[in-house]
Amino acid sequence: xxxxxxxxxxxxxxxxxxxxxxxxxxxxxxxxxxxxxxxxxxxxxxxxxxxxxxxxxxxxxxxxxxxxxxxxxxxxxxxxxxxxxxxxxxxxxxxxxxxxxxxxxxxxxxxxxxxxxxxxxxxxxxxxxxxxxxxxxxxxxxxxxxxxxxxxxxxxxxxxxxxxxxxxxxxxxxxxxxxxxxxxxxxxxxxxxxxxxxxxxxxxxxxxxxxxxxxxxxxxxxxxxxxxxxxxxxxxxxxxxxxxxxxxxxxxxxxxxxxxxxxxxxxxxxxxxxxxxxxxxxxxxxxxxxxxxxxxxxxxxxxxxxxxxxxxxxxxxxxxxxxxxxxxxxxxxxxxxxxxxxxxxxxxxxxxxxxxxxxxxxxxxxxxxxxxxxxxxxxxxxxxxxxxxxxxx
Numbered sequence: 001x002x003x004x005x006x007x008x009x010x011x012x013x014x015x016x017x018x019x020x021x022x023x024x025x026x027x028x029x030x031x032x033x034x035x036x037x038x039x040x041x042x043x044x045x046x047x048x049x050x051x052x053x054x055x056x057x058x059x060x061x062x063x064x065x066x067x068x069x070x071x072x073x074x075x076x077x078x079x080x081x082x083x084x085x086x087x088x089x090x091x092x093x094x095x096x097x098x099x100x101x102x103x104x105x106x107x108x109x110x111x112x113x114x115x116x117x118x119x120x121x122x123x124x125x126x127x128x129x130x131x132x133x134x135x136x137x138x139x140x141x142x143x144x145x146x147x148x149x150x151x152x153x154x155x156x157x158x159x160x161x162x163x164x165x166x167x168x169x170x171x172x173x174x175x176x177x178x179x180x181x182x183x184x185x186x187x188x189x190x191x192x193x194x195x196x197x198x199x200x201x202x203x204x205x206x207x208x209x210x211x212x213x214x215x216x217x218x219x220x221x222x223x224x225x226x227x228x229x230x231x232x233x234x235x236x237x238x239x240x241x242x243x244x245x246x247x248x249x250x251x252x253x254x255x256x257x258x259x260x261x262x263x264x265x266x267x268x269x270x271x272x273x274x275x276x277x278x279x280x281x282x283x284x285x286x287x288x289x290x291x292x293x294x295x296x297x298x299x300x301x302x303x304x305x306x307x308x309x310x311x312x313x314x315x316x317x318x319x320x321x322x323x324x325x326x327x328x329x330x331x332x333x334x335x336x337x338x339x340x341x342x343x344x345x346x347x348x349x350x351x352x353x354x355x356x357x358x359x360x361x362x363x364x365x366x367x368x369x370x371x372x373x374x375x376x377x378x379x380x381x382x383x384x385x386x387x388x389x390x391x392x393x
Contacts, residue, residue: 045078058375139263146266167206319367323368326361329357
């Protein structure tokens with residue numbers, strides 16, 4: 001859960017920053033806005049569900065100590081408002097994006113609608129044959145990159161070189177597949193919402209990979225941030241591979257599906273989620289104060305007051321880390337039979353008497369235990385608390 005929370009948060013912040021940069025330049029990126037709205041709200045859903053799993057009982061009972069309950073209730077609002085996600089994914093992201101971003105389709109449509117038939121026919125012929133040449137060159141490029149895995153694609157040097165090569169390889173496959181789908185299905189493609197939705201997933205995750213790499217570069221390529229970049233890109237590549245596989249499997253024209261799969265994935269499709277080892281490295285970034293952890297939380301308010309539940313969690317983290325070495329001494333003493341056993345204050349008192357730890361060290365463990373209990377405490381109220389509230393009102 002912690003790996004997903006950290007990796008998806010990094011991914012969402014990268015997407016948000018790059019989209020806002022476009023708006024700041026005066027652009028009005030309609031399709032990009034749909035990509036960001038859909039993907040960020042869906043990832044918000046996953047992150048908050050994971051956070052509820054981690055927090056446990058104190059996250060489901062509303063009260064002063066519960067800082068997750070209200071944000072959790074906001075999930076369906078974010079998913080539904082400003083265009084329900086099911087509509088955004090299946091109709092807007094790819095349905096509009098495929099036409100707007102294609103170098104020839106929009107021009108061909110404009111030529112068909114030209115009231116001057118002669119000029120329209122001339123323009124259509126020009127763009128049509130350019131479209132044919134574009135499709136052939138894309139097919140060759142997709143096949144070559146599929147055979148090599150994109151390893152020969154020229155990209156900027158740096159720690160993210162392989163991620164950029166894979167993104168370029170998937171981009172070629174996407175362009176060819178989208179072109180063929182529009183040619184074969186035409187206007188039916190929008191009505192085949194599952195197919196359109198899978199193409200939207202590919203387009204969206206290509207954008208997310210670009211945003212993640214850009215954010216890493218903007219941060220100055222910090223080495224400790226590298227696991228986040230690797231995890232976020234691996235997650236997107238896994239979604240892309242899965243979307244391609246399901247698209248080819250369900251495409252109505254089986255000969256075209258077979259040909260597309262051969263051209264774009266000549267060595268087969270092997271979806272692979274981020275590995276466990278990488279996930280452990282990402283999760284570790286949340287379990288101790290660090291510059292990377294601070295960057296992940298830079299845009300949110302983290303109170304220092306212990307009157308705030310989030311402030312108590314941060315305090316508990318510091319205290320638990322400070323007590324780790326002492327707790328290790330206690331475990332080793334128990335294993336060596338220097339202590340008879342016990343728990344809580346009785347164990348600490350026995351350890352001090354036996355010379356295993358000092359009184360100050362015992363206080364560290366005691367404070368950490370108290371802080372830990374406080375952050376998992378569930379809000380509880382007497383059965384008639386609401387009557388008292390009415391009387392007070």
